[in-house]
Amino acid sequence: MPTKLAAALFGTGMVSLGVAYHAVPAWQLPLLLLAGLAAILMITVGIRRHRPDSRVPWHLLAVAVALSAIGTTASRAGPAAERVLASLDEIGVGIMLAARPLLAVTLFWFVRLRTGGRRDRGGLLDALTLTSGMALLAWTFVIGPYLRHADLSADEAWVTMAFAVGDLVCLALLTRLLTTPGRGGRAALWLAGGILALLLTDVVTLVSFREDVAFLSAFGRIPLYAAAGLAAMSASMTELTRPAAAPSAELGRVRLALLALASLAAPAVLVFQARVDGGVFDLNVVAVLSACTFLLVLARMAGVMASHRQAMARERGLRGASAALVSAADADEVGDAVRTAVAQLLPADVPHKVVLAMAFTEPEQPVSPEAAAQSAHDRSTGTTARLVATREVDWAVAVRLTQFNTVLRCPLVLKDRPTGDPLVGVLHVGGPSWALRGLQRTLEVLATQIALALERIALSEEVTRRNSETYFRTLVQNTSDVILIVDDEDRVRYASPSAVQVLGAEPVGVRLPDIIHPGDRLRLADVLASVRGGAGTQQGLDFRAVGRRRTEVMLEMHCRDLRADQTVAGLVVTLRDVTERRQLERELTHQAFHDSLTGLANRVLFADRLQHALARGVRDSAVVGVLFIDLDDFKIINDTLGHAVGDQLLIAVAARIAGALRADDTAARLGGDEFAALVENVQDPGAVEETATRILAALAEPIVIDGESLQAMASIGITTTPEADTADALLRQADLALYVAKGAGKNQWRRYQSHLHDVMVQRLELRSALDHAVNEGHFLLQYQPIVDLETDEAVGFEALVRWHHPSRGVIAPDQFIEVAEESGLIVPMGRWVLDQALHTVAQWRRILPRARQPYVSVNVSVRQFRQQGFVDQVRASLDYAGVPPQALMLEITETLLMGDDEQIWADLAVLQDLGVRIAIDDFGTGYSSLSYLRQRPIDVLKIDKTFIDDMIGSAQQHALVAGIVSLAQTLNLTVVAEGIEDATHRQMLAQLGCPLGQGYYYSAPLDPTEALAWLRAPMPLAAA
Structure with a gap:
């Protein structure tokens, strides 16, 4: 039988039962039971025909109808069956009372399924607020007057209260069900x-205060049974067990009006009782329900504000996603932007996954029937987001979302593409269903973007x-590269x-081998045969050919087989x-x-040839x-x-x-003025020594450059394979030998x-110890007097540095100054000497009288003087x-004055203007030039x-000494004059007119206290 026909027959039958129930009082109990x-x-038939997602609430509804019918029949049959079962009336009332919580559970189950477990706090608060208002009205106008005026026992009063509470709970759950988004259809x-008919009959029964209207309460069950059957037979009964759409964050006008009426219930009741009844009854109940309503409204407003903040956050997320x-440049960047946006739109810590599936546009791309059906549905529905089970989406997407049961699926549709x-x-967005429902509308907006x-x-x-096609076409037409297509006969x-x-x-029309140089044609044939044989692309091959003006050109060839x-x-x-490139290479x-x-x-080629020479050796x-x-x-010449x-x-x-x-030997320049020979x-090392002798002899002849004859002397270090068998060892040993040759007086070989290795190790140890000495201050100064040769009185002292070595005692400067110069330690050492x-x-x-106050002379190295900031x-x-x-004289060497360094001369001039005297130490042993003595800021000459x-x-x-004194x-x-050892030296220098001198004739270098005592002695001559 068709469902609609069965529903029509059922409805007609229930109407007939209702009419008979009113017309024939004697049949009321059987008719009521028959209606149930x-x-x-009908509920059972509807469940089997429509197959709702969840059958549990419909089965609960059937049980609730059964209990209601049985309980109502038992309670109404109590007086008639009093002799059979005296307590049948009480049992029936108990069964009817049990039907209320079961009906409430049924409604709760429907609410739970409609919300899908979603945290719809707003809908719950709205339902509770309305129920609170209705509870106040019910107590004021129905329950309260009934309890006050009816002659009830304590048990009857509690039963009445239980029915009233059950009715209010059912009313609250019904309100919550009806306020869920979407429509439940005719079934709802x-x-x-x-x-509502059941609740209305209960209210009428309580208001009447009369026993003869109890049949009306029983009669109210018939609309409930009829409505339950018709709801189950309706096709929309499945909607009551399916999740509804996500609730709107906005508070609608109707719902706002209902909340306002519920909030105004308490003051309305108070005004009514004061005006009509002349006093307020049950003030405590009114106060409690009024407070509950007020708190519920406040909680609802807080929820509205939270929803508004969430909407603002989603708006910001959408703006960021937009x-x-x-700015996305490809589909991957779009996917990254979508994943970031969804993570921001969902609540924090909600597990989810995003899959962006592109539509198949190429006809050869295989498409499953399920995917094709889904695509057809997506094209028809547009960008409407739908919550579906994971198993319903295409398998290629489902396998990536297996950890979730539900997926929010939103097609990306654009018209007029x-x-x-x-x-x-x-x-596709996988995640908890409650979170996905809240994302539906936002995702639809995002889908368009x-x-x-x-x-x-x-x-x-x-x-x-x-x-690109246009570009490459232009590129081929204008490129300098030659692009040829060659057929199977090698013809262009x-x-x-x-x-x-x-x-x-x-x-x-010309064969390619005829273009190539004859010497490369055989190799070209091998290359072409290899490419045709499937060897792949051949590239980077050089061939010679005859180019323009019959000149030979070098061509780089790339060959690829595109015969297919x-x-x-x-x-x-x-x-x-690549002719010019190869030449440049x-x-x-x-x-x-x-x-x-x-x-x-150069050094690289020399090292390579040395390696090969060792292998051949x-x-x-x-x-x-x-x-x-x-x-x-x-360096002096340069x-x-x-x-x-x-x-x-x-x-x-x-x-x-x-x-x-x-001819077999190799000459190399290692850098600067350093050369090497291999x-x-x-057959014996003597031949290598003969080579060194020939080189020195060749360099002994003067070299004329720009009309000026120059002498190029050199020092040579030699080593041979009998001393070492590796390249590194030979280079290291030759360097050590060169160092010894330069130290031995230059212009010779060693x-x-x-x-020599031990000597170098000792030198390195000396350098390390010197570094430690500089840091720890293990130096002392001794002072040698500078004396007026006419009066034999000291006018100054030369400060001479000594190294107080912890194990070797006091070391003279000639043993460590050279190492200090090489390592750069001379700079901090010189600074300490100057300060000390x-x-x-x-x-x-401060101690001596002004007439006998001496000056001090300090030696300054070239490296120290060239240090930036020396004058400061x-x-x-x-x-x-x-x-x-x-009171300060600085002694410099002639090496500092070589060249034309204006900064050196400027610094010397600044020092001289400051009042510091400048002396040239060891004058006559180096670069002696009259020009710098005449033009430069020099005050003192010290004869070596x-x-x-x-x-x-x-x-x-x-x-010579007389000439130097006269020149000065x-x-x-x-x-x-330095180095005065005896009285004859002093006498001869005094006769030549040399004003000042120093040496052991007067005093050896002294400690500061000894020097001060020497100054105070009446006759400071050593001979005395």
């Missing part, structure tokens, strides 16, 4: 009508593709326009003219292994020798005569070194000896010690001890 059984039957209306989608298909893709972003990217890619079928420019003639491509049907050969390779100035091998049992060559005093002259000197030296070697294929000397002379000047350091030291600048030692027995030395007097310079 008919409703149960039938169910609501039946429950910005990210606008250029492709004609409105479906761009589908957005996603679709626009994907369409924009697709259109951009299409425009780029078309532009197509050539790009640049072929004539590169090859000098049109190659179309019908648009090409041949080999694609690309030729690029050869030049760069030469530069990488040769010195650009001299043309000799082991194979042939030959000796390999390495020579390190360093020009002596090249600084004095200029870098241009220095470069020409290096070129000439390189030529002479190469000329002194055999001697191989000799061969590596095993003890000024501190000492300051103490002397001297000024600061003077200020700190409280010594006038006139070597001149003083020989002036007694050598007339020439005596004349002419230039108004003061002279200090």
Whole structure:
């Protein structure tokens, strides 16, 4: 029987039962029971026919109808069956009372299914608020008057209260069910009508205060049974067990009006009772229910504000997502933006996963029937988000969302797309169903933006593709590379326009081997055969060919087999003219292994040839020798005569070194003025020594540059394979031998000896100890007097540094100054000497009378003077010690004055203007020039001890010293003679007019206290 016909017959039957129930009082109980059984039957039939998602609430509804029918029949049959069962009336009332909670459970189950477990706090608060208002009205106008006026026992009063509470709970749950979003259809209306009829008859029964209207209460069950049956037979009965759409965050006008009426119930009741009844009854009940209503309304308003804040947060998330989608350059970036947006739109810590499925646009792409059906449905529904079971989506998406039971599926649809298909893709979001329902509307808005972003990217890619086609077509027409298509007979079928420019003639119709140089044709044939044989693309191959003007060009070839491509049907050969590049590569390779100035091998090539020479030496049992060559005093020439002259000197030296070697040997420039020679294929080390002798002899001849004759002397260090068998060891030993040769007086060679390693180790240990001494201050100063040769009175002291070594005692400066210079430790050491000397002379000047206050002379190294800020350091030291600048003399060497460094001269001038005197130490042993004595800020000349030692027995030395003294007097310079050892030296210097002197004749270097005592002695001569 059709469902609609069965429902119509059932409805007609229930109406007939109702009429008979009213017309024939004697049949009331059987008719009431029959109505209940008919409703149960219809509920069972409706469940089987419509198959709702959950059958539990409908079965509960059937049980509630059964209990109601049985309980009502039992309670009404009590007087008639009093002799059979005296307590039947009470049992019936109990069964009827049990039907109320079961009906409430049924409604609660429907509410739970409709909300899908969603946290719809607002709907619950609305239902409770309305119920609270209705409860107040019911108590005021129904329950309260009934309890006050009816003659009830305590048990009857409690039963009445239980029925009233049950009715209010059912009313609250019915209100909650009806306030869920969406419509439950006719089934919900039938169910609501039946429950309201039941509640209305209960109210009428209580208001009447009469026993003869009790039949009306029983009669109210018939609409409930009829409504339950009709609701179950309605096709919309399945909607009551399906989740409804997410509730709106906004508070509608109708709901707001109902909440307002519920809130006004309490004051309305108070006004009514005061006006009509002349007093307020049950004030406590009114106050409690009024407070509950007020608190519920406040909670609802708080929920509205929270929903508003959540809506604002989602709006911000959508704005951020819009910005990210606008800037997305490809589908991956769109996916990242969507995942970020969904994470921001969902509540925190909600597990979820996003899958963005693109629509299939290529006809050859396989599509399952299920996916095709879904796509057709998506095109028809547009961007409406639907909550579906995970098993209902396409398997390719479902396998990625297996951890979730429900998926929010939102199609990405754009109308009027250029492709004609409105479906761009589908957005899937897996997660808890309650969270996904709250995301539905927001996701629909986001879906449109996603679709626009994907369409924009697709259109951009299409425009780029078309532009690329035009670009590559133009590129082929204008590229300098030659693009050829060669057929199976090696004949050129197509050539790009640049072929004539590169090859000098049109190659179309010509066989490719005829274009290539005859010497490379056999290799070309192998390459073409290899490509045709499936070897893949051949690239980076160089071939020679005859180009324009019959010149030979170098072509780089790339060959690819595209015979299977019908648009090409041949080999694609690309030729690029790399003639200039290959020439440049050869030049760069030469530069990488040769010195650009001299043309000799550089350090890299020298090391490589050394490795090969060692291998050949082991194979042939030959000796390999390495020579390190360093020009002596090249820096002086370079600084004095200029870098241009220095470069020409290096070129000439390189030529002479190469000329002194055999054809099998290698000459190299390692850098600066350092050269090296590799001697191989000799039978004994003596041949290597002979090579060093030839090199020194070749360099002994003067070299004329720009008309000026220059002497290029060199020091050479030698080592051979008998001393070492590895390249690193040979290089290290040659360097040590060179160091010994330079220390031995230069312009000579030295061969590596095993003890040189120990010397170098000692030197490194000395350097390490010196570094520690500088940091710890293990130095002391001694002072040697500078004496007026006429009066023999001290006018000053030279500060001489000594190293107080913890194990070796006091070390003289000639044993560590050179190491300090090399390591740079001379700078902090010199700073300490200057400060300590000024501190000492300051103490002397405070003790001694003004007439006998000496000055102090401090040696300054070249490296220390060139240190930035040296002048400021001297000024600061003077200020700190409280010594006038006139009490300080700085001794510099002639090496500092070589070259044309204006900064050096400027610093010397500043110091002289400050009052500090400048002395040239060891004058005459180095770069002696009259020009700098006349033009530069020099105050004192100190004659070296070597001149003083020989002036007694050598007339020439005596004349030389006399000339220096006379020259100084002419230039108004003061002279200090160093190394006065006896009275004869003093007498001769005094006769020559030398004003000042120092040496052991007067005193050895003294400690500060000894020097002060020496100053106070009446006759400070050592001879005395």
